[in-house]
Amino acid sequence: MLKVVESKNESQQQYTTEELSAKLGIAAATLRKYNFYFGKEGITFKKERGKIVYSNDDMALFKKLMALHQRSGTTLQECIGELAQQIQPVTKLSQAQTELPQSVVEDPQPVAEHPQQELTLTPQLTELQNNVKQLETSFAKEMSEQKNYMYQQLENQQEQVKQLKSYITTKLEQRDKQMMDTIRQIQELKEEQKKGFWYWLRSLFTSKK
Template sequence: MLRVITAEAAYTTEELADILGLPLSTIRKYNFHFAKIGVQFTKKQGRLAYTNDDVTIFHELKKVHAHPEMTLEKAVVTVVKKFNLIPDTPPNISTEKQTLRLDTREVQMREIQSYIDAKFEERERQLISMAREIRALKKAQHQKKSFYKWLKSFFEK
């Protein structure tokens, strides 16, 4: 029995730009905004390879972004939601584990904050101590000068 396997088309960035009728820089900009949200396209041999589904996504983005009031960021978010490209929660992490992670991070943040506060208090005490020592040295130096002035005036008479 002969079996026919059809491979899905893989378009390069240049080919995608030609299909959409957009400059290559615009496709790169779209990719950048998708990546900021967390959408990654497949790579083959170190280069982006777009499927027919990806072409449909970019067509939709082009159509949504064409509206005058629509910014590119909003258009990307709209397309991501429409095609459900990013699930709300990662599939391998339950909400209990996420909550547990948040709780441990909060504890770590409190520990770090208390450590920072303690270091600031210690530094403040050191600065106050140094300021007192400097004031005492200046006072002693001033008294020394006063004694020498008195002594000088005593011998000048």
């Protein structure tokens, strides 16, 4: 559930990152990327026991984002920025009224005369900054793991190519050696046959004498 968007139905079903990504038909890493860019726009999602949980409202928001991204042809960040502009002007006032003390909400006096309003916003700003840092760290870790995996795959392929080249070279050398041995044996056999023929011919003339 969006922290800057109050849900109309507090009892609606909640989903983990894996459950929601499965319902949306996308990878969990893609959903985390959406979350990361929403965080940069000042929109975060509800956390319980250190893990993010999503509501049906959040699912509808992500579906709207996917449709907009596919339809508009603009970048993902631009689509999220457009949605954020639609959400924040309406929801920031509702959030402020919900979080401020009742005396401040009912009192029409200027905000400057109620310094406690600023104090209530500071923990939220800190939490938002922490969430953004966590998302950046998670995203950087995933990118690093994918990069290491690609490097490992490349090294494995290079090693396989090297082994294949060595195998082919060895086989070619063996073939060449066998061919040379066969040619040498044929030449030796021909020489033996020539010697035998001349020996027989010479013995024939010698016997006639």
